[in-house]
Amino acid sequence: MQTKALPIAWLLIVVTAFSWLGFRLATAPAVNTNLLSMLPKSAIDTVANQTVTQVQKRFERQVIWLIGASDLATASAAAKDVFVAMENTGQFETLLLEHHEDMAHRIGAFYFPLRFNLLSNDLRELIKTRKFDEIEQSILTRYFSPQSVLNSSVVTKDPLILLPQFLEERVAQTKERPTIENGFLTIKADGKVYILLAGALSETPFSLQIQKQVMPILDQLRTTLPMKYPGSVFLMAGALPHAAAGVNTALDEMSSVGLGSILGIIIMLYAIFRSPLPLGLTLISIAVGIGGGLAACLVIFNQVHLLTLVFGSSLVGISVDYSLHYFCGRYRYGATWEPHGALRHIRAGITLGLITSVIGFGGLLVAPFTGMRELAVFSSVGLFFAFGCVIAWYPTLTHTLKEPRFPKLLKLAQIYQTFWRRNWGWRAKTFAAVFLLSMIFGCFQLTAQDDVRLLHTLDPDVLAEELRARDLIGRNLSSQFFLVEGIDEDDFLFREEMLTQQLRSLQTEQRLDGYLAISDFIPSASRQKENRELLSQLIEGEQSVLKRVSDTVGLPQETLYAYIEGFELSASMPAVDLNQWLQSPVSKPYRHLWIGESTRGVIGVVGLKGVFDLSALHNIANQDKRIHFRDPAGEVSNLFTEYRQQTVWLTLVSYIIVMMIIMFRYGVRQGVAVLSPPIIAGFSCFGLLGLFEQPISLFNVMALLLVLGIGVDYALFFKETGSVHPSTLLAIGLSSITTLLAFGLLAFSSTTGIHAFGLTVMIGILVAFLLSPMAGMNDSKHTG
């Protein structure tokens, strides 16, 4: 018979699912901790997107330390300690502490032969606008200034002082402050000497393994360094400390939310039923639910995101409902209670509840948002597994269930329920009307906030340290950047030069602070040719700038002619190209800007500093389809906006379907009664948020979905299992307490999004519970 086959069949399913889950968890990593990886990747341009991912991965693996002390010797000893400790972790691909002292010499050696092909941007402009007097003046100023870098050798080979001018402009462009001293990159600030140590992790900083290997050692260094080297300062910047802090918060929250709700449920169940059986079975069904949800996520997505687990841990609060309804039925029948009858009594209610919940979550499945889809699968499958336990196992296992003694709570439920049966006077009706109107008014007051920080609440201490370090170094690249594509290396440089020309005019208009581009360090072949042509205007002719400068400073004729001859001879020399630059040590600080080959040619990055006009940058990118402007933070915010709006529509559509099912079953009049509590609850959440001027985001909308789902559940249970006996209200009351325990705790999350989610659910569930007897109101009038 069905009664025998079903429990065994379900047991087989559960055992299979758990065996697979155990195997899967033991063999491969399952949890993804990168909060932003939950977000969808826009699929407009794959090459550009792949590069963006690559660039982001490269940037996020970088870690920078600044070790400061009162003198260079102490700072370098402390920095060496950090270097050795980090190298010993074996988690770094590169770690760079000591540098070649003769970088200046190398720069000279690389650029000197190229000097006739290089001009500073300033000088190019001056030659193009034929401001020769001004050029002469500025060159002579250099000759006579006390800080001049001139010596006989420079004057002989570069009498117009072009190369120093070009190199100075490059240094000014990067705005970085470290200088090499004793082989260390050092920065002097506020009476201290800081040494820069830079490293790149071998894997993503979101890897839990890397965090476990590196972070404890760093924490230890933080305490031991000031003891070993009094007065020393330890600063760290990069994605690693943020990732570690974020994971710690998420893990803490997950365990406290999960633990809090489990503990609450255990205490409550035991207090009410005074028997281990209901408690044990409820915990089993919760565990089976979570396990089933997790397994389904891993089957479908091959991973589960940390945030899904955090949200999912609150699934406990819903999956417990089915059990609660079953056990609360025990009050109803007293001595005549019988397991299969009890199940029959609640089956329609919890089945409808499951269906509406799954439809509600199903809406999320349509969203192209990994995190939401994971959540939908996790919740739907998890609920189904918890439901299955009640249907398949409870009747067979609960023959011995005694009648619980706890009439006080029942009494309370009874009192509250009779309150709803009273004929409502005009006062109550006015109150209800005013309440509803103010909630609707509140909804119109709502403002949206879709910032990326919703998901990524940065630890303030880690952030402050990072900003301090970046400030000291002067490396404050903004999160926006350009991607430049080229058919080949030279085409890339050429396009990038077109781009930087526009960026420079934005710079003079103070709409941009600065930029960092490869072509500034190695111009394209055509730019090099153009530079030569421009330079010839300064060199050739009897009244040339070169001639006039030579006369003023007293450069001998033969030196002058030797220089001119050198310029003419260099015309036959091949131009130095990007690959030669990349192979030279002079490119080392800027190589991260070069990505290399893509499926469409080659690709590189232009870094930006101080962006004040996003639309201007978007406009520049629109002119050339091989130039892409990327604003990852802005893109995430836009996605949040887009998905907030999308989720609102999905919720509406899902609930129109739910509404139709309910109307179909109960008819319009009773259907309205069933739907009123969840809908009023939804309005109340958003109305209150609006009245208290809390901005809403995607997370509030997701919470609304849950409120509607749970609210419909409550009303349905009420409707299906009868509104006369208070046991239903008790079950709903208990389940709303567990739900509040689960989601109410989320309201204390430090991640803005999760906090918003928890708060919204808390308000909604409370209202939905208080209003749930409404679902039976029309009923009672009929039945008397």
Added chain:
Amino acid sequence: MTLSRIVFYAFLWIVISCSPALAENTAQNLAKISSQLSKNTKLCADFVQEKSLKVLNRPLISNGRMISLANRGVLWEVTTPFPSKVLVKETEMINWAEDGTKTHSSYARSPLFSALTQVFFAMFTGNLDKLETPFTMISNISEDAWQLNLTPTGPKLAKVISSIRVTGQEYVEEITIAEVRGDTTKISFHNITSDNCQLRKVEEASFAN
């Protein structure tokens, strides 16, 4: 043992046994010079810079005004023949272009200029001991004047500078830098004032950076 060996050892012995005395002598002299140098928080002077590059037919001569404020830096204003202005601070250097726009830069780029600045800061604050590590110092003192010869000890500086000579009385009066390549730069100071030095508004503003 040959005679030359004996002479050599004798010489060596003299050098070794005399060197503490020499060092002591230098230390005493340095203390004397330090005490002679007026330690003022403010110092103004007109300067003439004479830069003689081996390859040029004539020296490059420029005139200007120099203002040194303790802890705030040294401002060099060239007035003729081509005006320019630079403020040298302990950690950075600020250049003003003709149109008033300024650029900040790290000042270690020109080893010559950074050595000069180092000597300057030491002289103006009377902290001659700060020069003992980067340079070997030989001093020469007469009744009312003194002379210091500095030879760089570090290989980086020694590659560029062969020696620096500083002369003065109450104030530093002349600094001459001889480069390895044979170029020399001589800066002489006149009309040196300290307490009576009035800063113009523009100059005040320049220091505010």
